[in-house]
Amino acid sequence: MKKVIFLLTFVFWTVLTQGQSSEVYSTKKGAVNGYDVMAYFTESKPLIGTTQFSTIWKDATWYFVSKENLTAFITDPEKYAPQFGGYCAYGTSQGHKVPTDPEAWTIVDGKLYLNYNKDVKMKWNKNQKELIDQANAIWPKIKDALE
Structure with a gap:
């Protein structure tokens, strides 16, 4: 009986901690693996953002390389996400x-x-x-x- 309870507890915990129902792909590094989504538009290349310029949108943390990129994203995230x-x-x-x-x-x-x-x-x-x-x-x- 203890094994059954342990197994059920393990399965329950795994379900709670493993699957995420997130509309945004995000890792420990943040949305888009911590890359600045504005840089694709402004620099034509991917650049890793910094914690200095970040915001939370759709339950994910988004990082940027500059205040300008952060501000542009906050102004219209649907356009740049x-x-x-x-x-x-x-x-x-x-x-x-x-x-x-x-x-x-x-x-x-x-x-x-x-x-x-x-x-x-x-x-x-x-x-x-x-x-x-x-x-x-x-x-x-x-x-x-x-x-």
Whole structure:
């Protein structure tokens, strides 16, 4: 009986601590692994943000390299936050919430998209329009699902 209680307790604790129902892909380093999402637009490259310039939005901490980037993000986070909460755009188009590599990114029609890695980004690049349409249709159904 003790083993059954231990097992149930373990399963319950695992469920509570493992799965996160987050609309934003975030790690211990912050949203988008601590990268400044504004830098993709302003510098055309990923840059790691600092704790000096940070904000909380959608239950995630976002870091920036400058006060200007932080202010621009706070003014219009929906404009600059990565699509699909920073989860892999290709993965979202396939119905999955998948982590991303901040180095595997694209801006399409003024929107930031991230991918799992550079190989997946190559697949993504081949058919972006269709995959964006697919991901846009699927995202509302999976955005609150456990990762």
